[in-house]
Amino acid sequence: MKRVTRKKIVQALGFLALRAAMGLVLAVLFLFLYDIGSKGAGSISWEFLSKAPRKGMTAGGIFPAIFGTFLVTVITAFLAVPLGMSAAIYLNEYAKQTRLTRLIRLSIRNLSGVPSIVYGLFGVILFVNIMSFGTSILSAGLTLGLMTLPWTITASEEALKTVPNAYREGALALGATKWQMIRTNVLPYSVPGMLTGTVLGLARAAGETAPILFTGAAFFLPFLPRSLGDQFMALPYHLYIMATQHHAILQVRPLAYGTALVLIVLVLGLNMTAVIVRYRLRRKQR
Amino acid sequence: MNSAETAIKIRTRDLDFYYGAARALKKVSVDCHDRKVTAIIGPSGCGKSTFIRTLNRMNDVIAGTRVDGEILIDGQNINAPEVDVVELRRRVGMVFQKPNPFPKSIYDNIAYGLRINGMRDRRKLEETVEKSLRGAALWDEVKDRLDENAFALSGGQQQRLCIARSLAVEPEVILFDEPCSAIDPIATAKVEDLIERLKSTYTVVIVTHNMQQAARVSDYTAFMMLGELVEFDQTEKIFTNPANKLTEDYITGRFG
Numbered sequence: 001m002k003r004v005t006r007k008k009i010v011q012a013l014g015f016l017a018l019r020a021a022m023g024l025v026l027a028v029l030f031l032f033l034y035d036i037g038s039k040g041a042g043s044i045s046w047e048f049l050s051k052a053p054r055k056g057m058t059a060g061g062i063f064p065a066i067f068g069t070f071l072v073t074v075i076t077a078f079l080a081v082p083l084g085m086s087a088a089i090y091l092n093e094y095a096k097q098t099r100l101t102r103l104i105r106l107s108i109r110n111l112s113g114v115p116s117i118v119y120g121l122f123g124v125i126l127f128v129n130i131m132s133f134g135t136s137i138l139s140a141g142l143t144l145g146l147m148t149l150p151w152t153i154t155a156s157e158e159a160l161k162t163v164p165n166a167y168r169e170g171a172l173a174l175g176a177t178k179w180q181m182i183r184t185n186v187l188p189y190s191v192p193g194m195l196t197g198t199v200l201g202l203a204r205a206a207g208e209t210a211p212i213l214f215t216g217a218a219f220f221l222p223f224l225p226r227s228l229g230d231q232f233m234a235l236p237y238h239l240y241i242m243a244t245q246h247h248a249i250l251q252v253r254p255l256a257y258g259t260a261l262v263l264i265v266l267v268l269g270l271n272m273t274a275v276i277v278r279y280r281l282r283r284k285q286r
Numbered sequence: 287m288n289s290a291e292t293a294i295k296i297r298t299r300d301l302d303f304y305y306g307a308a309r310a311l312k313k314v315s316v317d318c319h320d321r322k323v324t325a326i327i328g329p330s331g332c333g334k335s336t337f338i339r340t341l342n343r344m345n346d347v348i349a350g351t352r353v354d355g356e357i358l359i360d361g362q363n364i365n366a367p368e369v370d371v372v373e374l375r376r377r378v379g380m381v382f383q384k385p386n387p388f389p390k391s392i393y394d395n396i397a398y399g400l401r402i403n404g405m406r407d408r409r410k411l412e413e414t415v416e417k418s419l420r421g422a423a424l425w426d427e428v429k430d431r432l433d434e435n436a437f438a439l440s441g442g443q444q445q446r447l448c449i450a451r452s453l454a455v456e457p458e459v460i461l462f463d464e465p466c467s468a469i470d471p472i473a474t475a476k477v478e479d480l481i482e483r484l485k486s487t488y489t490v491v492i493v494t495h496n497m498q499q500a501a502r503v504s505d506y507t508a509f510m511m512l513g514e515l516v517e518f519d520q521t522e523k524i525f526t527n528p529a530n531k532l533t534e535d536y537i538t539g540r541f542g
Contacts, residue, residue, distance in 0.1 A: 096349050097349055164386075166382065166384065166386035167386065167388055167389075168347075169344065169347070169380075169382065169386070170382070170386045170388060170448070170451075171388075171398070171402070172344070172347065173342065173344065173375055173379065173380040173452070174375070174376065174379070174398060174399035174402065174452065174455055175372050175373065175375045175376030175377075175399060175402065175403060175455060176402045177372050180402045184398070184402065185388060185398075
């Protein structure tokens with residue numbers, strides 16, 4: 001009898017510790033969101049969302065930054081999504097599992113841990129200088145795309161791994177070619193997972209500053225980018241300027257909080273989209 | 287061996303198979319007669335499944351495997367370079383150990399093999415789906431719910447669905463890799479009845495753990511152990527008067 005009580009106490013303590021850890025994480029998150037939300041909400045207005053900054057960025061809105069972040073994320077997606085999914089399909093479905101492919105996979109995992117500033121400097125060399133795209137929204141998008149690739153490859157490969165081998169063998173046994181098998185019996189069941197991972201990667205890219213710092217983001221532009229060769233304003237960079245580089249730092253603080261709030265809402269929105277897309281696609285299959 | 291009565295559909299000669307350095311089949315020579323049921327029995331790990339998977343080259347997808355010796359289907363060596371493995375697998379269908387319906391509707395499961403072979407004619411598709419489901423004795427149970435997901439079926443129905451799916455592409459041979467090991471006795475009886483009927487049209491090879499099943503459904507039986515063929519003969523002979531002491535010990539349940 002005594003033993004049983006002790007076992008139960010140990011279990012209760014264990015659960016308590018786990019709950020406390022969870023609570024701590026949530027508390028920090030909510031504190032953080034509350035701080036930004038309460039201090040940023042006052043700056044949000046239609047003008048803030050739809051107009052350009054005025055008076056040395058001490059007034060006006062952040063529309064060029066929202067627009068720039070949106071555009072650069074689209075370019076990122078154009079590079080990272082097709083390339084990442086294709087690479088994952090190749091690695092998981094076609095490549096023989098040799099030491100070389102293991103090395104490649106390990107390298108990709110490692111690339112996802114490389115600091116973003118390193119990608120930024122690499123982008124300067126490759127896109128801005130060698131490929132002469134200049135400091136432009138194209139260079140910045142491609143740099144972010146490179147940074148996101150390891151994430152999309154890894155997420156897509158994980159998604160492919162969740163498809164049971166029985167689906168593959170079943171299709172092959174009916175006389176499907178390998179590509180038919182992949183297209184009709186593997187991709188339909190892995191695309192939801194691939195999309196989720198990909199959108200999460202894109203959301204992360206949208207919030208990055210370092211990779212766009214030297215490759216295309218501008219401090220302030222009086223006009224919106226008109227071509228891929230133009231520079232652009234971006235939310236994370238704008239926030240960085242407002243928070244640390246502005247001459248009237250106290251005056252623009254509310255605007256900085258507003259910018260942070262918009263950025264967080266955008267990223268959260270992207271993440272929610274991923275969740276919803278996955279849920280919809282999964283339900284359609286059942 | 288009494289092999290003169292019917293034509294031989296599949297003939298293996300000195301078949302060796304390797305997973306890397308491990309030798310899984312040793313000089314296996316078996317003749318599968320046209321439109322007869324050949325059962326492969328033997329203890330776990332004896333190479334039964336490996337053997338049956340060489341017949342439609344399903345082992346090709348496993349890295350580091352190698353085949354030696356000959357497998358002739360209608361006299362053609364299926365490992366010859368000019369043989370199209372995709373076409374081979376259409377001709378030699380396979381039903382797996384665990385029912386593996388695709389997460390699609392019942393209809394789409396059956397139509398799958400036809401569609402990948404380029405069939406687009408809707409009426410033809412519908413006809414073949416019905417014919418295949420009837421052929422697998424499943425039509426009456428599912429005819430009113432062809433749009434339902436195949437996962438909604440019971441395990442035994444799923445296995446018959448997989449049989450129907452392989453019938454749809456009109457194979458010549460159907461390989462069964464322990465088709466009843468994951469389904470209940472009543473469903474097993476249905477699948478066995480089905481195999482009995484299928485042999486009027488198809489050459490059937492079945493791997494089974496269940497000796498009663500081999501005795502019930504097959505015309506010929508091959509007994510394998512440790513990658514080697516111990517004895518191959520008419521089923522009746524194997525189960526009443528085996529030539530080899532090992533075979534006798536196995537079928538009388540002394541080991542395995």
